[in-house]
Amino acid sequence: MPEPLPEAVLADLRRIVGVDAVIDDPGRLLAYESDGLTAYRRPPSAVVLPADTAQTARVVAVLAGAGVPIVPRGAGTGLSGGALAPPEGVIVGTARMNRILQLDAPNRRAVVQPGVVNQHLSDAARPYGLYYAPDPSSQTACTIGGNVAENSGGPHCLKYGVTSRYVTGVTVVRSDASVVALGGMGREPGGYDLVGLFVGSEGCFGIATEIEVRLSPLPQGVRTLLALFNRIEDAGHAVSSIVADGLLPAALEIVDGETIRAVEASAYAAGYPTDVDAALVIEFDGVDAALDAQAERADVLCRQAGARDVRRARDPVARQRLWQGRKKAFGAMGRIASDLLVQDATVPRSRLPEVLGRIREIARHYDLRVANVFHAGDGNLHPNILFDRTNEDEVARVESASKAIMRVCVDAGGTITGEHGVGLDKRAYMSLVHGPEELRTQAAVKAVFDPTGLMNPGKVVP
Amino acid sequence: MSGGVAQELRRMLADDQVIDGLAAEPWAVCDRVPQAVAFPGSESELAGVLERASAEGWTVAPAGRATWLFAGHPPRGIDVVVSLKRLERVLEYEPADLTVTVEAGVGLDVLAARVREHRQWLPLDPAGSPRGTLGATLGTASWGPLEAGFGRPRDQVLGARIVTGDGRVLALGGRVVKNVAGFDVLRAQVGAWGTLGVLTSATVRLHPLPEADRTLLFTAPAKEELVSLARALACAPVPVAALELMAPGERDTGATVSVLAARLLGTRDEIEGLHRALATTVPGAQPRLLEGEASAALFRNMAAVEDGAQFVVRLSALPDRLGWLFEQADRLAGLSHEAVGFGARVTAHVAAGTVRVIVAVLERSPGWVERTITRLRRVREELAADGGTLVITRAPPELVSDVGAWGIDPGTDPLIRGLKQHFDPAGILCPGRMEVV
Numbered sequence: 001m002p003e004p005l006p007e008a009v010l011a012d013l014r015r016i017v018g019v020d021a022v023i024d025d026p027g028r029l030l031a032y033e034s035d036g037l038t039a040y041r042r043p044p045s046a047v048v049l050p051a052d053t054a055q056t057a058r059v060v061a062v063l064a065g066a067g068v069p070i071v072p073r074g075a076g077t078g079l080s081g082g083a084l085a086p087p088e089g090v091i092v093g094t095a096r097m098n099r100i101l102q103l104d105a106p107n108r109r110a111v112v113q114p115g116v117v118n119q120h121l122s123d124a125a126r127p128y129g130l131y132y133a134p135d136p137s138s139q140t141a142c143t144i145g146g147n148v149a150e151n152s153g154g155p156h157c158l159k160y161g162v163t164s165r166y167v168t169g170v171t172v173v174r175s176d177a178s179v180v181a182l183g184g185m186g187r188e189p190g191g192y193d194l195v196g197l198f199v200g201s202e203g204c205f206g207i208a209t210e211i212e213v214r215l216s217p218l219p220q221g222v223r224t225l226l227a228l229f230n231r232i233e234d235a236g237h238a239v240s241s242i243v244a245d246g247l248l249p250a251a252l253e254i255v256d257g258e259t260i261r262a263v264e265a266s267a268y269a270a271g272y273p274t275d276v277d278a279a280l281v282i283e284f285d286g287v288d289a290a291l292d293a294q295a296e297r298a299d300v301l302c303r304q305a306g307a308r309d310v311r312r313a314r315d316p317v318a319r320q321r322l323w324q325g326r327k328k329a330f331g332a333m334g335r336i337a338s339d340l341l342v343q344d345a346t347v348p349r350s351r352l353p354e355v356l357g358r359i360r361e362i363a364r365h366y367d368l369r370v371a372n373v374f375h376a377g378d379g380n381l382h383p384n385i386l387f388d389r390t391n392e393d394e395v396a397r398v399e400s401a402s403k404a405i406m407r408v409c410v411d412a413g414g415t416i417t418g419e420h421g422v423g424l425d426k427r428a429y430m431s432l433v434h435g436p437e438e439l440r441t442q443a444a445v446k447a448v449f450d451p452t453g454l455m456n457p458g459k460v461v462p
Numbered sequence: 463m464s465g466g467v468a469q470e471l472r473r474m475l476a477d478d479q480v481i482d483g484l485a486a487e488p489w490a491v492c493d494r495v496p497q498a499v500a501f502p503g504s505e506s507e508l509a510g511v512l513e514r515a516s517a518e519g520w521t522v523a524p525a526g527r528a529t530w531l532f533a534g535h536p537p538r539g540i541d542v543v544v545s546l547k548r549l550e551r552v553l554e555y556e557p558a559d560l561t562v563t564v565e566a567g568v569g570l571d572v573l574a575a576r577v578r579e580h581r582q583w584l585p586l587d588p589a590g591s592p593r594g595t596l597g598a599t600l601g602t603a604s605w606g607p608l609e610a611g612f613g614r615p616r617d618q619v620l621g622a623r624i625v626t627g628d629g630r631v632l633a634l635g636g637r638v639v640k641n642v643a644g645f646d647v648l649r650a651q652v653g654a655w656g657t658l659g660v661l662t663s664a665t666v667r668l669h670p671l672p673e674a675d676r677t678l679l680f681t682a683p684a685k686e687e688l689v690s691l692a693r694a695l696a697c698a699p700v701p702v703a704a705l706e707l708m709a710p711g712e713r714d715t716g717a718t719v720s721v722l723a724a725r726l727l728g729t730r731d732e733i734e735g736l737h738r739a740l741a742t743t744v745p746g747a748q749p750r751l752l753e754g755e756a757s758a759a760l761f762r763n764m765a766a767v768e769d770g771a772q773f774v775v776r777l778s779a780l781p782d783r784l785g786w787l788f789e790q791a792d793r794l795a796g797l798s799h800e801a802v803g804f805g806a807r808v809t810a811h812v813a814a815g816t817v818r819v820i821v822a823v824l825e826r827s828p829g830w831v832e833r834t835i836t837r838l839r840r841v842r843e844e845l846a847a848d849g850g851t852l853v854i855t856r857a858p859p860e861l862v863s864d865v866g867a868w869g870i871d872p873g874t875d876p877l878i879r880g881l882k883q884h885f886d887p888a889g890i891l892c893p894g895r896m897e898v899v
Contacts, residue, residue, distance in 0.1 A: 106697060106782040107815075129699050151642050162640060164649075165617050180873045186780040186815050187851045189603070189653055190868030191878050191896055196616055196649030200642050217699045220739070244558045246581055246670035287700060289735030290728065346638040350558040378640045379559075418640035426643070433643050437630050441884065442644050448880030460644060 002029065002045040003088045005068065012062045013048050017055055021096060023047040032091050035078040036138070039341065039389070040424055044071065044085035049096045052113070053171055053179060053209040056092065060207070061177035063090055064452050070175060071456050072203040074114065074146030077138040079342050080423025082149070082202045082459055089457075092207055094145045100124055101210065108215045109168065109185050114145020114208050121213070130215040133160040136419070137327060148208050151200030153419035155251040155326070158377035159285075160216070162419070164199040169212035172198060172205070175455040185212060197445070202421050203456040205449035219250075221288030223295040224281065224313040226322045227302035232256055232278035232360075232372070236353035238305035239280065239376045242298055243349060249298065251283040252377030259329045259371040259384075262336045268328035270321055276308070280376065281326050329373040330384075337369070337386030341398055345406060347414035349379035358408045359383050366401040368394070380418035381409065406432060427462040467520055467541050468498035474510055475500060479548075489543045491523045491892075492536035492859045496543045499525075503548045505623065505631060505662040511544060512660065513629025516888035522627075523892045524660040526567060526595030533602065533774075534655050535867035536859040538894035544660065546597050552576055553663060554637075561620060561637055563665040566597025582668040585612035585703075587761065589768045597661045603653030606765055607704035610813035611727065616652045618666045624651055624659035627886030637665045650881055657896045658885040672703075672727035677757040678740065678749035685709035685720040685808060689785045691744055692812045695724050696781060698743040700736050703727040706764060707784075707810040722812075723760060724749075767809060773821035773857050777841070779850030781815035787850075790841050794819045815850075824858075831861055838865045870897045 005013075005024065013022045023029060024046040033043040045068075050056040063070050069089035076083055085091050094115035102111040105128035110121060118139040122131040135154035136142055142152070148170065153162045169184035183195035198205055229235040235254050242249065255263075257277045264274050272279055280302065284294045299310045313319035333340050347355045356372065359381075363370035369386040383405055387394045406416050406429050416422075416429040430439060443461045447453070468482035482498040489499045502508040515522045520541040525531060527547050549565035550572070556562075557580040564573060570584070571592040577583060588594065588604030598604075600622070605614045612618075621635030634648040635641060651658055682688050685707060692707050704725040710718050726736045741747075752760055768774050775794060777787050788808065795806035807820040824830075838861075842852035846869070854867045870878065875898050882889070882899035889899070 104780075106693075107780045108697075109780075151646065153640050157640065161613070161617060164646065165613060180877070181871075182874065184849055186778055186783070186849050188776060188778045188816065188853045188868075190851060190853065190870045191874055191898075192658070192881060193603070193616055193649045193653050194874060194877055196652070197646060199649075200646045202645075204645070217701065220700065220735070240558045243560060246673075248670055287728070287732045287735035287739070289738070290732035293729070293731055346636075346640045348556060348559045348561070348638055350556050375640070379638055380640045413636075414638050415636045415641045415643045417643050418638070419642055421642050422644060430644060433636070435633070438632055438634070438644075438647075441632055441647055444884040445645050445647055445650070445881070448877055448884065 001087065002043050005045050005090065006066065009062060009066045009068065010046065013059060016058045016062065017048055017050050021049040032073070032076070035076045035081060035083045037079045037081050037342070037425055040081035040084055042084055042087065044089050044091045045087065047091045047093055049093045051096045053173065056173045056207055056209050057177050057179050059092060060173050060175060064175055064177060064454055067454070069454050069457050072149065072207045074143035074149070075117070075141050077142040078146060078150060078423065079344065079420040080417070080425045082421055082423030084424060086458060094143060097209065105130060107185060109212060110215055111210060111212045112144050114143060114148070114211060116144050118142050118144060118147060125215050126218070129218050131218050132166065132213060133216045134163045134166055137330070144211055144213065145208050148199050148211055149201065149203045150419070150421045153375065153378070153380065155253055155375060158252055158375065159248050159250045164196055166214045167195060167199050167211060168214055170195055170198055170208045171210035172207065173209055174206040175450045175452040185214065201449070202423060202460050204446050204459055206455060219285035221291050222283060222285045222319065223291045224283045224319045224322050225295055225298060226311045227280040227282065227307040228273060228276045228309045229278045229280065229307055230276060231306065232356050233353040234306035235278040235280045236356055236376065238302045238307065239352060240350050241301045241305055242282070243377065245297065245301060247294055247298060249282050249377060250285040251281065253281040253326050254372065254374055254376040255279045255281070255326050255329060256372040258369065259333065259373045260325060262371065263325050263328055263332040266328070266332040266335050268324055268332050270325035272325045279325060281322060326373065333371055333384060333386065337388070339387050339389045341385040341387065341402065343383045343385065343402060343405060344417045344420040345381050345409035345414055346418035347379045347381065347409050347412045349377065351412040352376060352379060355381065355408055355412050359405055362401050362404045362408070366397040368397055368401055378418065379414065422460045424459060427460065430462045471498050471500050471511065471542065474514065475502065475507060479503065489525065489528050489531065491531045491540050491543065492534070492862070494537060494540045496523070496540045499543045499545060501545050501548050505625065508544060508660060508662060509625045509629040509631055512625055512627060515542060515890050516628040519888065519890065521890050521893055524601065524656040526598035527569065527593055529591040529594045530598060530602065533855050535895050535897055536863050537892040546595065546660070546662065549662060557582060560668045561665055562668055563637060563663060564596060565663045566661045567595050569593045569595055570599060577668055578671060581671040583671045584618060584666055585669055586615060586618060587765055589765055596664060596666070600652050600664055601654065601656050601661055607706050607725065607761060607811060609811060610705050611701055611703035612669065616649060619648065619652055620665045620667055622648055622651060622664040623662045625662060626659045627888055627891045632659070635665070639667055655892065655895050657892045657899060658881060659891070674728060674730045674733045675754050675757040676726045676733050676737065677752040677760055678724040678737070679752060680722040680747055680749045681719050683719065685788060686785065688720055688722045689788065691747060692722050693782060693784060694744050695740060696813050698740055700739040704761065705812040707812055708764070709808045725757060725761065767807065768820055768855070771820045771822050771856065772824045774855040775819045775838070775857070776816055776853040776855060777819070777845060777850065778816045779845060779848055781813060783815060783848065783850070784810060784812060787815065787817040790845065791817050791819045793841060794837060831858070834861060835864050842869050866897050868897060
């Protein structure tokens with residue numbers, strides 16, 4: 001149960017942001033009890049919704065003055081329990097900070113408030129022939145502030161890189177209520193790369209209240225292919241051979257048979273055959289004149305790797321349909337199991353076939369259904385474990401299997417999370433990839449940014 | 463006393479791993495000649511040296527092959543330079559992963575030759591000698607024209623091992639392209655100029671080697687005439703690999719030609735498509751074309767533009783302020799009235815909005831230092847008012863010490879000091895080089 005805030009603190013907060021922007025009604029707080037990883041649930045003692053940097057700094061001053069833990073939160077689509085507050089903590093939500101402050105087309109940049117939805121930024125940039133490249137699967141809901149916190153990826157990061165490549169400046173409210181402006185396009189970094197350090201800090205360093213990002217020109221053309229395989233390992237080999245051949249697709253995504261059957265049985269049916277073991281979605285974008293040759297080469301490589309069929313989208317509608325099987329995977333899986341643990345880990349892409357085989361063995365060993373849908377080009381796996389949370393024995397097996405999968409990925413030279421972050425969920429796995437000295441460094445760097453220790457405490461560092 | 467440090471180091475390392483006296487002079491850091499230069503042969507030897515240095519209070523500067531030791535803000539003093547040039551192994555190269563892990567002392571040229579066998583490359587082209595090491599390139603976050611198409615060192619590095627000032631070894635980041643397992647501590651090391659630790663190895667992402675290379679070369683008598691063309695190309699709806707505008711020393715000879723070079727890299731089809739798109743963007747412009755090796759050679763020459771120069775200053779602002787940046791550059795170029803000497807080359811990384819003023823030989827008349835200091839401060843203030851920066855890469859150390867190479871924003875002081883305290887508690891790594899620490 002959340003611990004109520006002292007009335008004086010609530011009154012101060014209401015004075016700063018207005019009565020409507022402070023939520024302490026237990027019923028309404030339930031909306032903030034979990035993020036996208038619903039296995040963790042606990043409501044905060046209150047939610048505050050400041051409108052700008054100045055209000056955020058004043059809110060933080062009040063909370064820090066009262067010794068209250070502060071948890072920044074965007075749209076709550078995160079998948080690591082990172083936006084959950086401790087019972088005595090307050091969530092500072094960015095919902096009211098949702099304005100695009102500048103869209104500067106000649107410099108290909110935008111300055112936004114953290115609550116701007118990822119897709120809305122790309123929509124606003126489109127009339128100028130520009131877009132915001134990082135495209136997490138939740139991009140129609142997730143916010144730029146959340147993306148900065150998580151250093152979010154997405155299907156097209158293979159060619160274009162993750163969020164940190166696109167964030168050029170950030171204004172941060174630290175836990176001592178100081179406001180510091182880091183970086184800025186047009187400025188050479190003087191001193192350390194503090195922007196790079198802040199991106200991916202999971203709300204533990206401070207609250208980003210203004211974010212400057214780089215925009216990219218829309219690609220001239222796109223070609224999308226769907227290669228179908230009877231063995232998922234062959235799909236993994238196809239990925240390796242495409243990359244080794246010198247091709248650089250915008251996206252290389254694998255959807256396994258389990259997922260395909262779930263999608264095809266749902267309202268999102270994309271027309272994938274249900275008897276395949278894996279489908280590989282391949283997309284090339286860029287200069288139109290080069291794309292047909294690239295698509296043709298990928299087609300040949302997939303067939304050499306054992307694809308039984310390779311389909312090409314001839315028009316935007318067909319393209320959308322090919323992508324549907326990938327993009328609606330999570331939604332569809334919700335229909336076939338009451339609970340879903342979305343896992344996230346990265347391995348070197350040359351180790352994909354082997355690791356996929358190991359994951360299959362682990363699923364068999366623990367008698368669990370595991371559906372794989374993932375960014376194969378980056379080696380970023382998402383083994384999704386289907387289960388029923390009311391079945392205690394199954395929940396225990398899910399935990400054991402998760403641990404085993406993490407171990408396999410780390411042993412293959414990979415890591416415990418590629419894009420979802422550590423949050424609450426993966427703190428226990430941090431020691432798989434970090435030694436004691438590295439963990440001390442993680443804590444020390446947090447302390448540099450967060451002098452009071454009140455900023456999203458208990459996350460990331462075990 | 464100078465014999466002392468070298469002698470102590472010789473007790474820890476083999477005789478041929480330590481030099482001092484005259485032999486140490488080429489290893490001066492911003493004119494500060496160290497008492498000794500050490501060449502550790504392994505990470506653990508380096509850790510031993512740093513642990514000892516922290517205990518004894520010896521100040522230390524990391525180095526690679528001594529190709530760029532004059533650059534940046536002068537440290538207060540340097541007792542020991544540690545060169546990593548003996549750490550030059552390729553540790554792991556898996557072409558299918560498009561990543562390579564090498565020791566910090568590997569030269570960019572050696573790395574390029576190695577990965578070229580698999581038709582791959584690392585698209586970093588910092589100014590200076592291609593013999594420069596990967597460790598130094600990452601440590602100084604140096605980038606060149608290819609930044610327009612491929613990003614900066616921070617975008618290419620996936621992981622690194624470092625030794626802290628007090629000899630702790632840290633493995634930061636990893637070997638995979640997507641990794642959010644904890645705070646991205648590695649970022650602080652890239653561009654820290656050796657003040658937060660010494661890189662011993664790094665994993666970088668590689669790219670497929672482009673099949674074709676073409677540069678579109680536009681010329682005009684004065685750089686101002688190329689500004690709008692440059693900006694149009696920067697705003698073209700297709701990406702270019704590099705976009706450089708170079709003006710030679712206009713006061714040197716009187717008759718000059720300025721050059722705008724747009725480099726395209728990719729498959730043959732891609733290059734034709736890119737070229738067509740650019741031609742539509744700037745109709746009527748008639749560029750000369752450099753193909754393949756000729757295009758690469760032009761950019762190799764550009765990378766040498768700072769070589770031997772006595773004065774290099776970088777002015778940055780939002781990219782669409784290019785014309786205004788040139789005006790600011792001219793204020794520095796016109797500092798002296800001498801007909802010969804302060805004729806400066808001015809060159810722009812157009813897409814980034816960074817203009818360099820490069821002077822080969824300074825003519826230092828009486829009062830020159832004071833006048834230059836005043837001028838640099840004024841230009842820095844004007845740039846800062848518009849969200850830009852002035853960074854001194856190279857100048858007489860007394861001048862840089864006074865103005866500050868970076869002009870660090872006081873707002874970030876506490877963060878910089880906090881990081882320094884953790885990574886170098888005894889404060890021995892290049893003290894003063896980051897101005898505030």
